[in-house]
Amino acid sequence: MKFVLRGREPRWVAPTAVLVAVAVTVALTALPIRLAGANPVAAFERYLLTPLSSVNGLHEVLLTATPLMFTGIAVAIAFRAGYWNIGAEGQFLLGAVGTTWVGTTWADLPAPVALPLGFVAGAVGGAVWALAPAWLKRRAGIDEVVTTLLLNPVALLVVQGLLNGPWRNSATGFTDSDRLGSGFDLPPLIPDSRVHWGFAVALAVILVAGVVLTRTATGVRVRAAGQAPQAAAFSGIDVDRVQFRAALVSGGVAGLGGASTVMGVQHQLTSGISNSYGYTGVIVATLGGLGAIGVLLVSLLLGDISVGAQNVSLVLQVPTQLGAIFSALLMLAVLSAMSWRRYRVQWRRPRPATTPEPAQETG
């Protein structure tokens, strides 16, 4: 038995690979659940099904998926252009800072002005945080992976510095900011639920990104810059400029996520406002195949798992980090399984060289 490269890929291979990856992930996460003293079957029912089995649970899934939709599509935009933005975490935080700044400075604004302003401020905050790495990459060829990563802890320090200093809560003295003006409260999207209009904005952003990436000339340039930069440059595309702009858009979209979370959920800035949403965004984008529909579906799946993890930790005393373990494992398992797609198993020893392998279909 040996593995040989496939010629053509049958249609069943990709779905099978994903199913195998999911099975492996579930099997591997059963181990820590057991170690925590819970029954894996009961726990998985709670992780995956309990949130979906009640209206309230469904609402929570949509709410939890919202920031992941923003960071996921943000990362996907940058990755599509071949710009490895791993700084969505920091950009999300600076988006939250921007929104909090306008929301506390002009607290009296009425909602029709305040809400768009809040989102714009968030996008600007995120884009500003993405600017330095993008500029260093374009002007000096400095690896964006390193600079975007390094700015994540710095962004958290910016938030903590503001909350310990000038933005300390004036009423309670706690290290979270004052409440934003009431005009900045995103209204509920679904009545009597915590799902807010941020979800609709996230959907719209994903839709626009999807259409632009797949249906427009800009999208072609972005994808060309990412997939074949040399060929793109040869055909007259300014790859550096495309990547620079994609980086700023990516940062802006991540910043919108911060704005949405501040105006829709927290209504103030807290140092824990990003629950690793930026890093999880990389998982969302990758698992979603850097596509709009994929990002949406994976965000909902991880939202489901995350709500389930809260539930399991309350009921079965399994720490919530199991959700993070699951999502990281799932990404690695799916990537691994997909890399096996290119091979098929050859059960019998091939006959000696006289008959060549069936030629690969090269199109």
Place this chain on the structure above:
Amino acid sequence: MSLNLLALLGAMLTIATPLIWAGVGELVVERTGVLNLGIEGTMYLGAFVGFLVALRTGSPWLGLLAAVASGVVAGVLMGLFAVTLGLNQHVSGLGLTLLLIAVCEFTFRMLYAGERPTLDTKFDVLLPGVEVLDQHWLTYVAFLVLAPGSWWVLRSTGAGYRLRAVGESFEAADVAGISVSGVRYAALMVGGAFMAVGGAFLTLSVLGSFTLDIINGRGWVCIALVIFARWRVWPAVCGALIFAGTDALQLQLAITPAFGDVPRELMLALPYLAVIVALAVWGRSVRYPGSYLKAHRRA
């Protein structure tokens, strides 16, 4: 205002130690053309496993041994993704980091929810009472053995030669009869062990306890140092000293009355910003190893 220069120097050496361990580890790996973004998670794993085993057995030595083993395992995992399966190194490395951190946090919460356990015995400093030289033995090893040793191995030995050959051109190395995946796995295992020691240094030597933000981006700093150093050992050590010097300075300034009004967070951010500035000044148009980020497949 008076700065205590000797204290500054001593703190600088201590702060630089984990960066030198993990930075040399990353450098060895990257010299084979593999970018290991699992470094942050591997340091975290080393810090956690070292602490856990030392806590349970009472022996920091066993803790260190376990940390080394955990680092080797992390290296093998990265090898599975980046070498055997040929996955995208950015994404799989970051995924490995997220996975390892989540697993450690999960285990820590499960075992010690709400507690703050500390080690009864951690590593002592050598030469206590002598300023600057009252360092942990891992610091001495980092500066006197690890850095010169890895420099010499990379430059002058057959192993170093094969390592560099794979990094520059794995096609050529392959033709010359060098096992590309063998060399890459070996580098990932050794490098992983160094990274884990860097993490374990923090729990076993410095703190004697474990906190959830213990690594806090130090792994990313090491990635930057390696590029800044253009994949050479001594410049990486210098880079680590720049970061550590800035960090030691901010610690000193924080207790200096004249700087009492400067926000602490600004000070804490300085070392990260210093690394970015250093990268911007000296890291322009660096030449990456020839097989950087590429997976090796025979046609």
